[in-house]
Structure formats: structure tokens, C-alpha cells
């Protein structure tokens with residue numbers, strides 16, 4: 359058995375806020391033994407010098423979108439979620455299988471560069487998912503050597519059909535045109551992916567399938583129930599965007615007569631395989647329901663700020679008994695795949711939710727959510743810690759970088775000070791995938807050339823649909839503002855607070 363020894367690295371003990379030098383023996387991709395420096399010397403072992411490096415478990419992204427990689431920069435500046443979705447056809451349309459692979463590779467490469475070793479990826483294909491598309495995205499992760507949960511993101515309604523009243527707010531002739539756009543019937547979507555799920559060709563220790571009805575309002579109830587049934591059948595995770603915006607929360611109550619969470623529970627969807635992305639506009643009753651069923655939340659503080667969606671109540675969710683993971687969302691809504699940044703924002707934003715500083719999210723809590731918490735949301739139990747029996751997914755941080763000089767509180771200095779700039783090496787399953795500023799499993803220069811060529815081709819091909827989206831931008835925007843101003847007992851944005 360191939361053994362690797364990491365010599366002299368300082369392993370972060372996040373609870374004790376210490377980082378003492380140790381040797382780590384890695385056998386067959388897992389951590390076999392941790393001992394004092396110089397005490398582990400198996401014959402024939404490969405040795406990696408880890409001195410002057412802070413060793414931390416690979417971060418885990420609880421919510422991202424592979425298609426965001428090629429969509430970077432296409433969304434504009436002041437764009438709330440519903441306006442982003444109004445432009446989604448222009449951003450994601452006309453993509454070939456190679457484009458889907460390319461977009462996933464871009465996302466994966468950025469995650470690894472920022473010390474992230476696993477992610478839960480909801481990627482989209484229009485008008486329906488395809489086995490080839492799912493395979494291409496999974497292949498990108500497999501080739502780069504990153505762990506991922508790959509979930510085709512599904513809908514059987516367009517944005518315009520999903521939000522009650524939206525089409526009425528759009529004048530002709532666009533109304534007629536948009537009303538005529540259709541997603542594939544849900545039976546087609548599920549039939550397309552079923553054979554691949556039944557005969558998954560990738561190593562499940564690295565890349566696993568999952569299913570993701572995108573936003574409950576964008577899916578018929580029959581579709582949501584069928585997705586949950588498929589998740590149970592294949593024993594795979596189920597993730598959906600849960601009450602990400604106030605517009606969704608308000609329209610869910612109008613449509614279902616109850617909250618989105620209560621509606622999903624009535625459909626029998628909440629359970630231990632369930633995770634809700636964002637979970638901003640949920641109240642304590644919703645949180646209690648999710649906790650009782652063993653569900654989880656993927657908290658995406660950066661994307662929530664970027665899209666103006668609101669500040670999720672992470673402490674309240676933890677109080678309710680929900681395990682929270684940390685995500686970035688896609689690169690076109692969160693502007694990057696940086697879990698260090700997301701963890702910091704999760705902790706910082708909690709400080710804006712009340713003066714009771716004892717309730718603020720600590721650096722330790724944010725980091726544990728961004729590692730083991732996210733990992734359990736992905737369904738990986740042996741990720742997120744540097745300990746015997748856990749996978750050797752290890753990030754090496756340079757201790758000569760300014761954020762660590764002088765080093766007093768490694769946990770606080772890393773979680774609040776690390777931007778990803780100190781990432782020196784990244785190991786996944788005992789295999790080095792990033793070192794000396796370079797990805798070792800991917801030709802990044804080639805990836806860049808291909809991405810730029812693909813973006814130019816896709817922007818030209820999608821110009822007409824972009825113009826259509828732009829022609830209704832103000833109507834969709836006015837609809838969002840009206841519903842964003844509607845009365846709601848949940849307060850997650852600063853405009854909800856008394857002046």
C-alpha cells in the first residue's frame with residue numbers, strides 16, 4: 359500500500375485554537391496515523407515537507423452551479439435573483455456538451471485554488487437534463503480529482519409560469535412570446551437521467567449523483583414528489599432553492615396557502631436527504647419542521663448579499679437544530695467560488711443580527727459549517743476533519759503570509775483573515791492536485807483559451823434571447839420590487855427593520 363507522510367505540518371485544532379507540528383501518515387487516500395514529528399517513518403513512504411504550513415481540512419461547498427463558470431460577468435451589476443433568472447436563457451442557452459464540461463472545469467479549478475475539495479453542484483440544461491450533460495459535468499470533476507455531488511437542476515415551468523401574476527405584468531407582444539416558452543414535461547427530464555443514475559459510471563467516493571428540482575415554484579407538485587421518490591430509490595441527496603427571496607416567500611404563501619417549507623413537508627419531501635439552499639425567508643416554524651425531519655440548509659452569504667436576497671438567520675437555524683453548511687452559489691451570482699470568504703461572511707453577517715454578541719457565529723462554528731457541516735450535507739461522513747479514518751483532503755496554508763504574522767489565534771486568523779491567498783498545496787484523497795500556484799490535473803492555459811472562445815461564440819448565439827430578456831427587464835424588475843415590498847412577518851433585509 360502506497361504510504362505518504364506529511365512531515366512537520368501544523369494541523370489546526372479548531373476547537374483548541376492551536377496548531378502544533380505533527381507528522382501525518384496517509385494510506386490509500388485516508389489518514390492512517392497522526393504523531394509527533396519524527397515518530398512516523400514507514401519504510402518506502404513518500405515524504406512531503408509540510409513545515410511552516412498550516413494544515414486544514416479541505417473546505418466543502420454546500421451549494422454551487424457548474425454552469426456559472428462560463429456565465430461569469432454575464433449577469434450585470436444591480437440584479438436581484440428574479441432578474442438574474444430573466445437573463446438565464448441568454449447566459450446558459452445554446453451550450454454544447456463540451457461547454458458544459460468546460461464550465462464545470464472552470465468552477466472546479468477555482469474551488470481547488472481556494473482550498474475547496476468537494477462541492478454540491480446543481481447544474482442546468484435547457485429544456486431538459488441529458489445523460490450526456492450530467493456525465494460531462496461529473497467527468498470534469500473526476501478528471502480534476504475533486505469530490506462532487508452532481509445534481510441536474512430541474513424545472514417543468516419557466517420563470518414566467520412559476521411566479522403567479524408575472525406574465526400579467528408583462529405587456530404584449532412579449533407576454534405572448536414568453537408564455538409560449540416551455541420546459542420539457544417532467545417525465546422526460548426524469549427519464550433522461552434515470553439510466554445514468556441506475557448505472558453510475560464514476561467512483562462514488564469522489565463523484566456522486568443527486569437530484570435538484572430548482573425552485574419549488576418552478577416545479578409542479580407532481581414533479582417535486584417524483585424527484586423525492588427518485589432520491590429515495592437511488593438513495594441520493596435532494597436539494598432545492600428554499601425561500602431564497604422574499605418574492606418567493608410571498609408568492610409561496612399566495613399560491614400554496616402556507617410557507618414553501620410547509621408545502622414541501624406536506625408533499626413528504628423534507629427528510630435526512632433534503633437540503634435547502636439559502637433558506638433566508640423561513641421562520642422558526644419552518645426551521646423546526648426542517649430540523650424535525652433531519653433536513654439541512656446550505657447558507658450562501660456572499661450570493662445573498664450580491665443579489666440583495668437577505669441575511670439568513672444562521673444562529674436561529676442552529677438553535678432549531680438544523681445542521682448548516684456553507685456555499686458560494688454559482689460564479690455568476692456569487693462572483694466566485696471562495697468558501698473561505700463565504701465562511702467569513704457567515705460569521706460577520708451574524709453580527710448584524712443583534713447586539714447579543716454571545717449569539718454571533720464564531721470563527722470555529724463558521725469553519726466547522728464550511729467543512730464537516732457541508733460534507734454531511736453532501737452525504738460524505740469522512741470528510742472535513744484531519745483525523746485518523748478521515749479522507750486525506752488537506753489544504754496547506756503558508757504561514758509566512760501577512761494574515762498569519764504574528765500567529766496568535768490560528769482559528770480566528772484563518773477564518774477571518776484568509777482570502778485563499780495563502781493556499782500553497784491542495785491534496786484530495788492523498789493525491790496532490792494543486793501545488794506551487796498550479797493545478798496539477800488540468801491545463802489551465804488551455805482551459806482559459808477554450809472558455810474565452812466558448813463565451814464569444816455563446817454570447818453571439820444568445821444575442822436574440824438576451825434582447826428579449828432585456829425588453830422585459832423593467833417589467834420583471836417592477837414585479838419583484840412590488841412583491842419585495844409586500845408585508846411579511848419574516849425580516850431578513852435591512853429595509854424590513856424599523857429606521
Ligand SMILES: [Zn+2]
Pocket residue numbers: 421422423599635687688
Ligand atoms: Zn443556487
